[in-house]
Amino acid sequence: MVNDPTRIITLQSHILAEQAQFPESTGTLSWILSALSISAKIIADKVRRARLENVLGPAGAENVQGEAQQKLDVLANEVLLASLGRREGVAMVASEENEEPVILRDEADGARRYAVLFDPLDGSSNLDVCGAVGTIFSILPHEAGVPARASLLQRGAAQVAAGYVLYGSSTVFVLTLGRGVDLFVLDPSVGAFILVERGLRIPAGNRSYSVNEGNRLSFPEGYRRYLDWAQREGYSSRYTGAMVADVHRILLKGGVFLYPPTAKAHHGKLRLMYEANPIAFLIEQAGGRALAGPTERLLEIAPTGIHQRTPVIVGAADQVDAVVAHLDES
Ligand code: P6P
Numbered sequence: 248m249v250n251d252p253t254r255i256i257t258l259q260s261h262i263l264a265e266q267a268q269f270p271e272s273t274g275t276l277s278w279i280l281s282a283l284s285i286s287a288k289i290i291a292d293k294v295r296r297a298r299l300e301n302v303l304g305p306a307g308a309e310n311v312q313g314e315a316q317q318k319l320d321v322l323a324n325e326v327l328l329a330s331l332g333r334r335e336g337v338a339m340v341a342s343e344e345n346e347e348p349v350i351l352r353d354e355a356d357g358a359r360r361y362a363v364l365f366d367p368l369d370g371s372s373n374l375d376v377c378g379a380v381g382t383i384f385s386i387l388p389h390e391a392g393v394p395a396r397a398s399l400l401q402r403g404a405a406q407v408a409a410g411y412v413l414y415g416s417s418t419v420f421v422l423t424l425g426r427g428v429d430l431f432v433l434d435p436s437v438g439a440f441i442l443v444e445r446g447l448r449i450p451a452g453n454r455s456y457s458v459n460e461g462n463r464l465s466f467p468e469g470y471r472r473y474l475d476w477a478q479r480e481g482y483s484s485r486y487t488g489a490m491v492a493d494v495h496r497i498l499l500k501g502g503v504f505l506y507p508p509t510a511k512a513h514h515g516k517l518r519l520m521y522e523a524n525p526i527a528f529l530i531e532q533a534g535g536r537a538l539a540g541p542t543e544r545l546l547e548i549a550p551t552g553i554h555q556r557t558p559v560i561v562g563a564a565d566q567v568d569a570v571v572a573h574l575d576e577s
Pocket of ligand 1: 370371488
């Protein structure tokens with residue numbers, strides 16, 4: 248289908264076709280998704296030219312997480328803030344790179360507006376070694392007059408859209424609007440994201456896990472029991488250091504991604520609002536499971552802070568179940 252130019256569906260046309268299914272919709276969400284698409288193309292260009300333009304390496308500052316900001320972290324953040332800031336439908340944004348959310352507009356004018364949360368460049372420590380990096384975004388509804396904090400700190404189940412951009416061997420845009428997961432690939436010769444797969448479903452039966460085993464000794468016992476079992480069962484291990492790349496492999500091939508509590512990150516390392524929740528929405532929409540622990544669904548966690556962290560167990564339902572089977576309830 249993609250090779251037949253008369254049958255090309257772009258991300259833009261897909262978004263408008265989805266909007267057309269809801270006559271009452273105003274197009275506000277479509278405009279926000281368009282801003283994310285443009286941002287992704289700009290960031291992709293900067294990532295691929297980074298070494299040539301000498302924008303690799305640390306920016307010389309730390310972000311709110313206490314992590315050394317890469318120059319491209321700052322640049323990607325600025326691109327997203329600028330493009331989303333120009334969209335009338337964006338009430339506020341929250342970013343991994345900003346300690347406080349940015350309130351853009353909140354007139355009680357009856358207009359439908361949204362809160363957009365994002366990790367502008369996830370896995371950016373991979374940049375210097377030409378590894379995969381990604382952008383993750385989450386879109387929550389905002390009601391005029393509702394305090395910004397209340398709008399931002401909604402459960403993941405309230406998301407109206409979520410997705411990621413993976414800057415890998417190609418640039419892919421993966422999106423859910425709550426009606427399945429669709430995959431687009433950037434065609435640089437056309438300058439558009441082209442639909443290549445609709446309704447992604449995570450395959451069962453892939454006996455592989457994705458975890459940083461360097462932290463193994465400080466994992467809670469149940470996770471170590473799971474790893475011992477998986478290795479006895481002949482599982483393979485894949486881990487890139489960028490959640491978006493590991494999750495993309497799992498969406499397409501199956502398996503499970505874990506970031507358990509560790510000695511350095513007692514509540515897990517990944518951020519609930521702009522990493523775990525959007526990924527969880529995608530994973531569940533593709534038929535998988537997304538947990539923070541043996542009985543805790545990520546999308547049901549009541550947030551208390553924009554930058555709060557959480558343990559993560561996401562992937563194919565059969566592979567998440569295999570992890571849970573080894574975690575004691577304590
Ligand atoms: P570690 C990147 O910094 C990130 O937030 C995720 O993308 C990735 O899965 C994880 O942290 C890697 O963390 O501790 O294994 O380097």
